[in-house]
Every structure is written in structure tokens, then in C-alpha cells.
Amino acid sequence: MALRAGKIVRGATGTYELLDALKAPTVYKAQVLSGPRINKRWAVVKTAVGELENVALKREYNNYKIPDIASSPYIRTLYDAVGSFEEDVRHSSAAAEDPLCLVFEWMETDLQSLSSHQYRRDSRLPKIISKSVLSALDTFKRYNAAHTDVNPNNIFVSNIDGHSPVVKLGDLGTMIKEGFNRQRLQSLPCRAPEVWQGIGCFHSSDVWSVGVTLAHWLYGRAIFGASDKIIEDHTEAWCIAKLQRLVGTLGPCMNHQPYKNEFELAEQLASMEIGPGLGKLIKVGTLRQELQSLLDPSVSTQLLEFIDYLLVIDMAKRPTARDALQHPYLQSG
């Protein structure tokens, strides 16, 4: 039976009453009715519909079996699981009654919903966001794993205006072993050059996504990606052309005809004029120019430099999360 508000779900260690849907029909805020190991009133219950989501939910559950992940202060905590994650659901008698669910800690907001405006004035929150997400990625790196979906809606924040804001990375359902290249992972705006090139998705691809995530959070909307696309189709070529305009030309793509076509078209789109005297088809400037257009408050030069430091096109020269945690911007203050 699907989840709905008012439903009571029983996990291995606690009982939860579903309240509002955060993302119907799969993600609900919940009240902790009993949870001997949970010293909190609220939680989030997440289920899956469809086969792909089910695979992702089980993968997420399995990732939390790794003690470093389960105990990380930088990764959204898993409280409990509902249903038999260890069995094949089709043979589970509980399957018809309670779908498989994961119960996570409640966080106040995600970065997508949090305006950066008042937090651009000083570097406190941008530093905490950077340190927390990079620390989570460093944990995954120890297992040669990549999260593959670092973006503002998977970064959660609590106690924002309090003494010590807490930032955590969530959504571990698409984590993979580094190097996966059978398809291009990562969301279009946060996708790293080597993923576009077809080389694969790596720890360093997540580090790229941290740079894009910071830029998008500061800007209040996407800069990378296809949200400004004004031609029909060719979404991928548009995104690649945008990368070229924002940060520079990517290396060659793998010898795969569809990718080669996209890269060729992107090259043309990047320099194409709309018509005589009408300017470029793609209006975006360099990433620096875009971020420097933010005023009152503006983004500090140190933060702009830190974002540039993360967004190195050549993955071999891009810092790892551990390198980035040592950067003077994060070490100071």
C-alpha cells in the first residue's frame, strides 16, 4: 500500500506517523511516535515507486551499512528501515501492507530552498556548506565511491541562524564505484567535464558538482545547464556549449558517435550569433562575470577564487575533497 498522510509505519526500532508529503508520493515528514534510539520529534520517511527507485532505495540502505557513512556527521542520518530490505520484496509477506521505507533525520531545509542573500554577507555558511559536503565526499572516496548527485536539493541544512549550523549531504541512492561510464551520471547542470566526455564518473566529478552547487546557491538559480535553452532539442550540446562559455573548452569526448555529434554542435552553438547585430545565441558570460554581477551583498573574492579552484576542467588537476579541505579559504576562520 502506498504512503499517505496519517499512515503509521513501523520500522525495526520505532513507529512513525506520516504528516505532510514533502515529495508525493514518496517522501513524507513524520512524527516519531516511539523510537528508543531517536531523541527527536520529527523524521523523514522515504519510499520508492517503480523498479528504478526501488533499486536506488535498496542501494541507499546498503550504503548505510558502511559504518563510516552511518556515523558521519556530514551525511543525513538514517534512523530506521521499514520492511525487509534483506529479502526479495516480491516474496515478502509484508510487501503488500508496508512498502519498503527508509527513515531519516529531519532537517530544516535544503539548499535549493534556502536563499543565499543574507548568507553572502559573510563567509560562515558558505564555508560550513563547503566543509561539510567535501567531508562527506572524502568519506566516500575512502571506498572509491562517487555520490553522483551532488546538487542543491540533496544538501540539507539545520540550525541555520543558530550557534553552529549543520549541513549534511543526503540521497545516497545513486552512489557508484568510481569510473562508471556505461551512461552519463549526474544531473545536467552539475555534470562534470569527464562525464560529458564519456570518460566516466569519479570522486573528482563530485568535487566539480560542489563548485557548481556553490555557484548556483549563491546565484539563486542555475547558471550551468539548459534552463536558458532557446533552441529546440539538443539539450546536451547546449549544456556543453555553456560549459565552454562559462569555464573553457572541454577535452575531446570518447569515440562514440552521439557524443561526437554533441561536441561538434556545442562548438558551433558556443560562438553562434542570433543574427546580424543581435549578439550571441548563448548569452552567458564567464562564471566569474556571472557571479560578480551579484551585488548587495556581493560574493567575496576569496569565495570566487575557491569556486574557481574546484572547477578545474582537467579532472587529473582538479583537487580531491581532501585537498580542497586544506584550501586557505576553508582553513581560515
Ligand SMILES: Nc1ncnc2c1ncn2[C@@H]1O[C@H](COP(=O)(O)OP(=O)(O)OP(=O)(O)O)[C@@H](O)[C@H]1O
Ligand atoms: N531529512 C530531510 N529533512 C527535511 N526535508 C527533507 C529531508 N529529506 C528530504 N526532504 C525534502 O524532500 C525533498 C525530496 O527528498 P529526497 O531528495 O530525499 O528525495 P528524492 O526522491 O531523492 O528527490 P530528488 O530526486 O529530487 O533528489 C527534498 O528536496 C527536501 O525538500
Ligand SMILES: [Mg+2]
Ligand atoms: Mg533528492
